[in-house]
Amino acid sequence: MANGPTASERFLNGILPENPVYRQLLGMCPVLAVTAAMLPALTMAAATAFVLISANGIISLIRGQLRPHLRILVFTLTIATFVTIADRFLAAYLYEMSKVLGPYVPLIIVNCLIISRCEICASKQSVRVAVADAVGMSLGFTLALTSIATVREILGSGSWLGIRVLPEAWPNWGIMVLPPGAFLVLGLLLAAVEWWGQWRAQRMDYAVAPAMRGQQAQATGEGMEEANSWKA
Amino acid sequence: MTRKTKILGYLQQAWLVLVLACAYGGALAGVQISLSPRIAENRRQETYRIIPQLVPGAEQEQTVELLISDRHGNPARVYQTRDAEGQPNGWVVPAKGPGFADDIGLLIGLDPPLNKITGMYVLDQRETPGLGDYIRDADFQRQFRGKAADTPIEAVKADPGEQQITVLSGATVSSSSVCEIVNTALANVREPLLQEWARASAGADPRDEAEAAW
Numbered sequence: 001m002a003n004g005p006t007a008s009e010r011f012l013n014g015i016l017p018e019n020p021v022y023r024q025l026l027g028m029c030p031v032l033a034v035t036a037a038m039l040p041a042l043t044m045a046a047a048t049a050f051v052l053i054s055a056n057g058i059i060s061l062i063r064g065q066l067r068p069h070l071r072i073l074v075f076t077l078t079i080a081t082f083v084t085i086a087d088r089f090l091a092a093y094l095y096e097m098s099k100v101l102g103p104y105v106p107l108i109i110v111n112c113l114i115i116s117r118c119e120i121c122a123s124k125q126s127v128r129v130a131v132a133d134a135v136g137m138s139l140g141f142t143l144a145l146t147s148i149a150t151v152r153e154i155l156g157s158g159s160w161l162g163i164r165v166l167p168e169a170w171p172n173w174g175i176m177v178l179p180p181g182a183f184l185v186l187g188l189l190l191a192a193v194e195w196w197g198q199w200r201a202q203r204m205d206y207a208v209a210p211a212m213r214g215q216q217a218q219a220t221g222e223g224m225e226e227a228n229s230w231k232a
Numbered sequence: 233m234t235r236k237t238k239i240l241g242y243l244q245q246a247w248l249v250l251v252l253a254c255a256y257g258g259a260l261a262g263v264q265i266s267l268s269p270r271i272a273e274n275r276r277q278e279t280y281r282i283i284p285q286l287v288p289g290a291e292q293e294q295t296v297e298l299l300i301s302d303r304h305g306n307p308a309r310v311y312q313t314r315d316a317e318g319q320p321n322g323w324v325v326p327a328k329g330p331g332f333a334d335d336i337g338l339l340i341g342l343d344p345p346l347n348k349i350t351g352m353y354v355l356d357q358r359e360t361p362g363l364g365d366y367i368r369d370a371d372f373q374r375q376f377r378g379k380a381a382d383t384p385i386e387a388v389k390a391d392p393g394e395q396q397i398t399v400l401s402g403a404t405v406s407s408s409s410v411c412e413i414v415n416t417a418l419a420n421v422r423e424p425l426l427q428e429w430a431r432a433s434a435g436a437d438p439r440d441e442a443e444a445a446w
Contacts, residue, residue, distance in 0.1 A: 033361060065248050073249055081256040085263050092267040095274040102365065103333070103358045179362070 004125050007132035014136025020113045021144030022193040027113040031145060032182040033104050038161045041149035042142070043097050047090065047105060049138035051082040052114050053131060059122035060130035066123055075118040076109070083108045113141060151185045152176045278355065279311070279326065279339060286341025286351035287313045287322030294318055300428065302420040310421060312428070313341075320344055320432050323425055326355070327417030332405040334358040336367070338413055342381055344429055346422060352376035352414065357406075364406035372400070372407065376414065382422070384415040 005013065020026045030048070034040045055078045059066075066074060087105045090098035098105065108114070117137055122130040153159060156176030158166035175181045243250075284290050290313035302308045311324040323342040328335055337356030342349060352373050359365045366372060375397040379385055386396045387408040399407035 062248065062252075067245055067248070070246065070249055074252060077249070077252055077256060081260060084260055088263050088267045088271070091274065092270040095271075095278070103361060106358070 004121070004129070007129045010121060010125075010129055010133035011136035014133060014138070014140045015143065016140065018137075019140040019144060019193075020137055021141060022190060024113075024116075025190075026116060027111045027141060028186075029107060030104055030111065031148060031186060032179065034101060035145055035149040035152055035182055035185075036156065036177045037153045038146065038149045040097065040100050041145040043090070043094065044101060044104065044108075045138070045142035045145045047083075047086040048108055048111060048114070048141055049135075050086055051079060051108055052117060052138050052141075053134040054082045055079050055114055056117055056122040056130040056134035057127055059118045060125065060127045063123045063125075071119075071123060072115075075115050075123075079114050079118075080109050113137065147189060148182070148185050151189070152181055156181060275337075275355065279324070282339055282353050282355075283311060283313055283324050283341075286324050286339060286353060287343075288350060289315045289321055290324075291316050295324075298428065300421065300424040303423060304420065306420075308421055308424075310425065312432075320429075322350060325417055325421055325425075327413050328356075329409065329413035329416060331357060331367075331409045332359050332364045336406075336409060336413060338410065338417070340376075340414055340417060342418075342425075344432075346381050346418075346425055346429070349376050349379045349381050349414075352410075354410070359403070359406045363402040366400050366403040367406050367410050372397075381418055384419075385411050387411045 004010075014020070016023075018024060021028070021031050027048070030044050034044045055075070058078050059075060062074070083106060086108070087098070090101070090105060117130075117133060121133040125133075150160060153161075153176075154165060155173045157172055158164060158168075158170040173181070176185070280292050280295060283292055283295055294314035294316070296312045296314065298310050298312055300308055300310055309326060311326075312320055313322045313324055315321045322344055323346070325340045325342065327338045327340055330336070335356070336354065336359070339351075339353045339355055340349060341351035341353075354367050354373065357365060357367060359367060375392070376385070379395060379397075383395050387399045387404075388396045389399060389401070389404075392398045397407070397411065
C-alpha cells in the first residue's frame, strides 16, 4: 500500500491513459447534460476540478485518521461541502451560467469520478500525489467535456465558444444540441478513442520484446489489487 | 460494558466525522454570509429585467418596491410597476413554495385592480432536468396570462377550461406546484394590495409611505 504510482504517473494517467470519461466511463451525467455548448462545459469542468482537487487534498491530509467503515461518509461530507461552495460561488459571480447549469452543479456531489479518486488515490497516498492525481483527472475530464462540446456546438449552432466558425448558410443540426446528440457524439468519440488505443497497443506488441508484455499484464493486475485493498 | 465506555467508544470511532461536520458547517456558514447579499442582488436585477414582460407597458426604472404585510401579518415584498409617465399600471408579486425537488421561486404579474394575471415567470427552480424543468418553458408560463386573479387556478391533464392550465405528463407535480404557489401567493397579498391600490387611486403616492416605513 505504501508505494502506489508516483505523482507524475498519477498526473499523466488522468489525462489520457485513464481518462475519466473515455477510459473509465465515469461522470456521464454532466458529460451528457452540459455539453451542448462550450461555455457551460468549461464552467462545469472548472467546478468539478475545484471540488476534485479540494476533496482529494483534504482526504489525503486526514487519511491517517480515516476509519475504514466511516470513510465513505467522510468522502461524501467533504465533497458535498465543496460542491455547495462552488454552487454558491457560481450563483454570486456567474449568475446567468448558474441558471443554465441549474441542478447539474449540485449534482457534482454524485459524480463518481470524485469519490473514486478519494477512494483509489487520496485515502492512500501523500497530499502531493493526491493533488497531482486530482489535477490530472480534472484535465482529463475537461478534455472529454470540451471535445464533446466542440463537436456539438460547431455542428449544432455553427459556433465555438459563442464565436461563429461556420458560414451563416450552415443548417444547424438541431439534434446536436438536443440530448440524442450527446449520446451520438459520446458514442462515436468513445469508439474513436478505443480504436486508437487498440491500434496503439497492436503497434506496441510488434515493437517491444515479449518481456515488456509481461510487465503490462502486471500493471493491469495492480489496478485491481488497489481497488480491492480496502477489503483486506 | 458501562454506558460511559460505550460513549467513549463511539467518540473514538466518530470524532473525525464530528470535527469535520462542524468545520464544514462553519465554512459553509461563512460562504453563505459573504455571498448571499450578492446572490440576492443578482435575483433582484433579474426580477427588474423581467418586469416589463410580466406587466405590459411597465418601465423597469419606474418600478417601486413596497414592503407590505400579507394576510397572515408576514412581511412581503411586492413591486408596483409604472408606465413611462409614472402612473401605476400593475403589480409584480414574488412567490415561493415547495416544488418536486426544492422550493420554486416565481414572479406573478397582475393588473392594478387585481382582476387578471398578466404574466408569470419562474425565477428559481431545481426540478428534474428534462421533466419537471418544463415549468421554465415559455409555453407553460404563457398559460397563466389572462387567468382571473380572484379564483384559484387548477392544473388538469387535458382540455383546460377557463381557469385551468394543462400540465405535461412527467411534470405533473412540478406544474401543479406552480399553480398551488400562485394561488397561495395571490390569496395572501390580495387584500393588502387592494388597499394599496385604493390609496393610490385616491392620490397618495406609496413611495412616500414606503420611505416613511423604512
